[in-house]
Amino acid sequence: MAEPGHDILIKDTLVFLFAAGVVVPVFRYLKLPAVVGFMIAGIALGPFALGSLTGQYHWLEYVSISEPAAAAPFAELGVLFLLFLLGLEFSFEKLWGLRRAVFGAGGLQAGISALAIGGAAWLIGLSPAAAIICGLALALSSTAIVMQLLIEQKQAAQPVGRAALSVLLFQDILVAPILIFVGFVNLEAGANITAVLLEALFNGVVAILVILVIGRFGLRRMFRLAAAAGGRDFLMALTLLTVVGAAAITATAGLSLALGAFLAGLLLGETEFKHQTEVDLEPFKGILLGLFFMTVGMSLDLPSILSQPLVILGGLAALLLAKLVIGFVALRFFAGPTPMSIEAAFLLAPAGEFAFVVIAAATAIGALPAEPAGLMAAIAGLSMLLIPVLGKLGTLIAARMRGEEPAHVLEEDFSELEGHVIIAGFGRVGQAVARIIGAEEAEIVALERSAYNVARARDAGWRAFLGDAARPEILHSAGAEGASLFVVTVDDVNDAEAMVRAFHQLRPEVPIIARARDREHAARLQEAGARDVIPDAIESGLQMAGRTLHQFGYDEETVRDRLAAERDEEYRRAAT
Structure with missing residues (x-):
C-alpha cells in the first residue's frame, strides 16, 4: 500500500x-x-x-x-530550462554587444523602480527597512513569463526580446545583493557589513569563473564523448547535468539559479550540439514551465484580494503605471527606439516570481509584517497574471506608432537565414558537395547524426551541427523556412526518405536533391518529394564503365559521349 x-x-x-x-x-x-x-x-x-x-x-x-509546495522544485526546473534554451540562442559576443542595455537600461529601471516603490511604501506607513524590501521585491519583473511569451510569439530574437532580456539579466544579477540586504535587516549590531559584501562578491565571481572554465575547456569534450558512447540517452543526461549543475554553482554563491542556467546555455550554444539540445529539451521545458505558471496561480490569495479589493487594485495600478514609465525611460535611453521601448516596458511593468522569494524571506525574519506582506504578494501575483494582456497592449501601441514601416528583425540564428543550402548528412559525400558549392560562395548549414563527423567538420571550419534532419524542429532551427535548396547525402534508405518527406512537407516549393542507393530507392525518394535523385548504383556503374572503356583504348570524348547517353537513359528509367 x-x-x-x-x-x-x-x-x-x-x-x-x-x-x-x-x-x-x-x-x-x-x-x-x-x-x-x-x-x-x-x-x-x-x-x-x-x-x-x-x-x-x-x-x-x-x-x-x-500540496502546492511539493511542486515548487519541479516548477523551478522549468525556469532553468527556459533560461538555458535562451542562452543557447545567444553567444558571449552577442551578450557583450548588449552590455549597454544590460547595465544601462537594467540598472536604471531597477534602481529608480526600487526607489519609487520603496518611497511610496514608506509614505503609507511602513518602516524604512520594510519599505526598501518592498521596493526591491516589486521592482523586478518575471523572467519566466516574459521570455516564454516572447518565445511563443517568435519575438525573443527580435529587438524587443533582446531589450527585455537585457533588463531581466541585470535583475537576475541583483538577486544576491537583495537577499543579502534582507539578511542585513536581521544582523546583530556591530556586524561587519563590508566583509559580508566582499565575501558575497568574491563568491559570485568565483562561481561564474568556475562555470566559464568548465564550459570552455571541458563541455565540448564531454558531449562528444557522450555522443560517441551511446547517443541521445547519454546526451540528455549530460545536458541535465549541465543545466542543474551550473544553476547549483551560482546558487551556492548566492546568485540566482536562472543566471547559472543561462551561462550554461551560452557555453553549449557555441558547440555543434546546440540544435539537438534545443529539440530534446523543448518538451521538458514546456511541461515544467506550465507547472511553474500553475504555482504562480496557486499562490494568489483570493480571500485577501476580495477582503481589500480597492487597496489591492489601487496598489496594482500604481505599480504598473510607475514601472511602465520608468521602464520606458530606461529603455529609450539605453536600448532603442520609442516603439520598441514601449513594447518592452509593458512586458516589464508587472512584478516577478522573485517577489515571493523576497517577501517570504523578509517575513520569516520579522522584517516585514504579515499584513503588508500579504498585500504585496496579492499585488505581485495579479500583476503577473496581467503580463500577457499588457504584452498584447504594448504590441498594439508599438505597431500603431511604427505605422506602415516594418519592424527590423536582426539575424540571430539559422531560422532567420535566407537563400542558404541545408545539407543533410555530412560525411565524405556531403563535404564534397559543400566544397564545390561553397567555392561559389553558397551559405551552407550542415546537419549530421554522427558526432564524430560533426566534430571533424567543425574542426575544418564548416557550419555543422548534430541533428536529425527528419525532425521538423531540427529543420526549423537550420532555417528551412528560408532555405533555397535541400541536399540529402545520407546512404540509409529509410533515413533519406524520412528527411526528404519532412522537408517537403515544410517547403514543397523548394528543390530537394537526394542521394539514392538504387533505382527503387530513387523512386521512393521522388515520391516523397525529391526533385532530383542521384542513385549510387548508377553513378558507380557509369564510372566503372568509363574506366573500362579507357583501358580498351577509347578516347576521352568517345567515353564521355557514351556515358552521357547511358546516364540519360538510366535516369529516365529511374524516373518511371
Whole structure:
C-alpha cells in the first residue's frame, strides 16, 4: 500500500496532467496564451479556490492541488530550462554587444523602480527597512513569463526580446545583493557589513569563473564523448547535468539559479550540439514551465484580494503605471527606439516570481509584517497574471506608432537565414558537395547524426551541427523556412526518405536533391518529394564503365559521349 504522502503526490500529479492535457488546450482553443491558461488553472485548482472547499465537499480533493509546495522544485526546473534554451540562442559576443542595455537600461529601471516603490511604501506607513524590501521585491519583473511569451510569439530574437532580456539579466544579477540586504535587516549590531559584501562578491565571481572554465575547456569534450558512447540517452543526461549543475554553482554563491542556467546555455550554444539540445529539451521545458505558471496561480490569495479589493487594485495600478514609465525611460535611453521601448516596458511593468522569494524571506525574519506582506504578494501575483494582456497592449501601441514601416528583425540564428543550402548528412559525400558549392560562395548549414563527423567538420571550419534532419524542429532551427535548396547525402534508405518527406512537407516549393542507393530507392525518394535523385548504383556503374572503356583504348570524348547517353537513359528509367 502506498504511503499517504505518496497518495497525495500521485493525486496532485494527475490533477496537473489533467490541467496540462485538457484544461489548458481548451484555453488555447479559445485563443488564450498557454501562460494564461496555466495560471488560471492554478488559481481554480489551488488552495484558495476549489482547495478551500474540500472541507465541505470532500470529493473536491480529487480535482484540486493538495500540496502546492511539493511542486515548487519541479516548477523551478522549468525556469532553468527556459533560461538555458535562451542562452543557447545567444553567444558571449552577442551578450557583450548588449552590455549597454544590460547595465544601462537594467540598472536604471531597477534602481529608480526600487526607489519609487520603496518611497511610496514608506509614505503609507511602513518602516524604512520594510519599505526598501518592498521596493526591491516589486521592482523586478518575471523572467519566466516574459521570455516564454516572447518565445511563443517568435519575438525573443527580435529587438524587443533582446531589450527585455537585457533588463531581466541585470535583475537576475541583483538577486544576491537583495537577499543579502534582507539578511542585513536581521544582523546583530556591530556586524561587519563590508566583509559580508566582499565575501558575497568574491563568491559570485568565483562561481561564474568556475562555470566559464568548465564550459570552455571541458563541455565540448564531454558531449562528444557522450555522443560517441551511446547517443541521445547519454546526451540528455549530460545536458541535465549541465543545466542543474551550473544553476547549483551560482546558487551556492548566492546568485540566482536562472543566471547559472543561462551561462550554461551560452557555453553549449557555441558547440555543434546546440540544435539537438534545443529539440530534446523543448518538451521538458514546456511541461515544467506550465507547472511553474500553475504555482504562480496557486499562490494568489483570493480571500485577501476580495477582503481589500480597492487597496489591492489601487496598489496594482500604481505599480504598473510607475514601472511602465520608468521602464520606458530606461529603455529609450539605453536600448532603442520609442516603439520598441514601449513594447518592452509593458512586458516589464508587472512584478516577478522573485517577489515571493523576497517577501517570504523578509517575513520569516520579522522584517516585514504579515499584513503588508500579504498585500504585496496579492499585488505581485495579479500583476503577473496581467503580463500577457499588457504584452498584447504594448504590441498594439508599438505597431500603431511604427505605422506602415516594418519592424527590423536582426539575424540571430539559422531560422532567420535566407537563400542558404541545408545539407543533410555530412560525411565524405556531403563535404564534397559543400566544397564545390561553397567555392561559389553558397551559405551552407550542415546537419549530421554522427558526432564524430560533426566534430571533424567543425574542426575544418564548416557550419555543422548534430541533428536529425527528419525532425521538423531540427529543420526549423537550420532555417528551412528560408532555405533555397535541400541536399540529402545520407546512404540509409529509410533515413533519406524520412528527411526528404519532412522537408517537403515544410517547403514543397523548394528543390530537394537526394542521394539514392538504387533505382527503387530513387523512386521512393521522388515520391516523397525529391526533385532530383542521384542513385549510387548508377553513378558507380557509369564510372566503372568509363574506366573500362579507357583501358580498351577509347578516347576521352568517345567515353564521355557514351556515358552521357547511358546516364540519360538510366535516369529516365529511374524516373518511371
